[in-house]
Amino acid sequence: xxxxxxTAIVLVLAAAGGYAQDYPxxxxxxxxxxxxxxxxxxxxxxxxAMLERITGQPAPxxxxxxxxxxxxxxxxxxxxxxxxxxxxxxxxxHLLIEKDKIYGIKSPFTLDQIAPLALLSxxxxxxxxxxxMPVKSVKELVALAKSKPNEIVFSTSGPYGxxxxxxxxxxxxxxxxxxxxxxxGGGPAVTQALGGHSQVxGGGPAAIYPYTQTGKLRAxxxxxxxxxxxxxxxxxxxxxxxxxxxxxxxxxxxxxxGIPEPVFKKMRELVAKATADPSYRAALEKVQVxxxxxxxxxxxxxxxxxxxxxxxAIKAIGKL
Numbered sequence: 653x654x655x656x657x658x659t660a661i662v663l664v665l666a667a668a669g670g671y672a673q674d675y676p677x678x679x680x681x682x683x684x685x686x687x688x689x690x691x692x693x694x695x696x697x698x699x700x701a702m703l704e705r706i707t708g709q710p711a712p713x714x715x716x717x718x719x720x721x722x723x724x725x726x727x728x729x730x731x732x733x734x735x736x737x738x739x740x741x742x743x744x745x746h747l748l749i750e751k752d753k754i755y756g757i758k759s760p761f762t763l764d765q766i767a768p769l770a771l772l773s774x775x776x777x778x779x780x781x782x783x784x785m786p787v788k789s790v791k792e793l794v795a796l797a798k799s800k801p802n803e804i805v806f807s808t809s810g811p812y813g814x815x816x817x818x819x820x821x822x823x824x825x826x827x828x829x830x831x832x833x834x835x836x837g838g839g840p841a842v843t844q845a846l847g848g849h850s851q852v853x854g855g856g857p858a859a860i861y862p863y864t865q866t867g868k869l870r871a872x873x874x875x876x877x878x879x880x881x882x883x884x885x886x887x888x889x890x891x892x893x894x895x896x897x898x899x900x901x902x903x904x905x906x907x908x909x910g911i912p913e914p915v916f917k918k919m920r921e922l923v924a925k926a927t928a929d930p931s932y933r934a935a936l937e938k939v940q941v942x943x944x945x946x947x948x949x950x951x952x953x954x955x956x957x958x959x960x961x962x963x964x965a966i967k968a969i970g971k972l
Contacts (some may be wrong), residue, residue, distance in 0.1 A: 672914035675735055679710040682738045682905075686809070687717045689839025691856045691941075695772045695903045696740040697936035702926035713740075717836055720810040722748050728761035733910035735919055737768065740905055742814045744958040750966040751812035753876065767909040767916070768955055770923045771946035773936070774902035776876025777818050778883055780869040783852050790826075790873045790892055793845040793852070797828035807833040807841040808851035812966055815841055815854045818875050818899035821965045825894050832972075834921025838901075845869060856901040857882040858941045876900040882940045899965075902958065904951055920948055 661867040682700055684692040694711045701710035716724035721744035739745075745766065752759040779790075785804075787793045797804055805824075808816035813837055823830055833850045835841045842860060845853040846868055857880055863869040864883075874880050874888045875898055889897035905923055907916070926932055927945045936943050946954055 665884060668942075671744045672912070675777070675915055675918050676707050676709050678736065679712060680736050680738060682713045682740050682896055683724045683728050684713055684740050685717060685721035685727075685744070686715070686741075687837040687839055688715055689843075689859070690809075691742065691773075691775075691859060691901055691903050692740050693839075694807050694856075694858050694939055694941060695936070698932050699740070699772070699905070699923070699926055701935075702929050702932045706925055707920060709793060720744055720748050720751070720813045722760045725766070728906070728908060729761035729765035731899045733908045733912075735855055735907065735911050735915040738769065738905050738919075740772075740821050740930045741905065742901060742903055743962055744809070744959060745906070746812050746955075747812050747814060747962055747966065748815060749965060750963045754966065754971055765909055766906045767911070767921055768948055769905045769907055770925065770927065770948060771902060771904045771944060771951040771954055773941050774900050774944045774954070775857050775897055775942065776874045777815065777878055778857055778860055778871050778880065778886065779819070779844065779852065779854045779873040779875075779899050780864065780871050782845055783850045783867060783870055784848060785870075788870065788872065790887070790889070793872065794826045794828055797823075797826075800868070801829045802831050803890070804830045804852060805833050805850040806830045806852040807835055807844040808853065809838045809841050810834045810836065811972055812969070814838070814899075817962060817965050817968060817969065818897070819852070819967050821899065822873075822875075822889060822894060825889075825897050826970065831848045842869075850938050856941075858939045861940045881942060886947050899962070900958065902954075904955070 682696050686692050700711045700713050728737045731737040781787050836940050842855050844850045864871050871886045874886050
């Protein structure tokens with residue numbers, strides 16, 4: 653019996669190894685669970701181009717927005733574990749889980765259905781205001797908000813999303829109340845601020861940098877532990893005395909869990925090779941994104957730490 657079982661295991665591993673050698677033999681789909689225009693799209697496109705160049709197979713980016721990234725994430729979580737589906741996403745992956753816990757809702761996926769492949773970038777969010785606002789600092793924003801409670805509008809990617817949770821975290825710490833304008837993603841949230849429909853929002857450096865350069869938005873603070881290279885003169889909330897206000901808009905790639913280890917290893921190798929290519933790095937630097945690659949084991953540690961930090965924030969926010 654032991655001999656037969658051992659033989660069966662060897663045959664399975666040999667088959668998986670052979671499959672990995674041939675992988676990929678068809679298109680690898682990159683799912684963006686948010687609308688176009690946000691950080692996911694910014695990083696997914698050059699990754700797609702490099703994967704196509706390396707593998708000789710298509711690597712289309714498909715947008716599957718909805719449910720604060722839940723729809724697209726659930727799609728990947730429920731695909732066959734064959735290595736042909738990659739999820740490009742942000743902290744919305746665990747924010748949705750924590751929000752559902754608060755409301756006693758069954759999430760459309762579980763974290764054990766998703767396996768981290770690599771971290772692509774990790775930038776602090778930047779708070780911006782519409783130029784019509786008589787505000788050039790956090791101190792002035794707090795004073796104005798206290799004089800007009802619930803009148804100033806802030807836009808986000810949706811309740812408990814990656815741009816809502818950090819903003820709510822700061823408002824709670826500052827003791828101010830603003831009116832929430834939820835949208836379907838980071839891109840739409842910035843669009844609302846550009847149009848003056850909201851006066852405050854937060855976004856990744858790459859997404860908002862062009863608008864701060866043209867004066868369409870004004871940056872006043874960063875959620876990072878230290879100043880961001882793209883916005884070196886913008887103070888952090890921590891430096892302004894808000895010691896617990898820290899959050900990052902990271903983007904990582906994941907896949908369905910349960911993929912045979914030889915194939916999963918090949919996926920990691922492909923992503924590592926793609927992100928190390930000078931063309932990929934140049935594409936990101938062109939749009940003010942600083943690559944910050946971490947392979948699966950290191951990314952898992954980063955993800956777990958971020959999850960703990962944001963889970964604490966959402967518990968403090970409570971039901972809205």
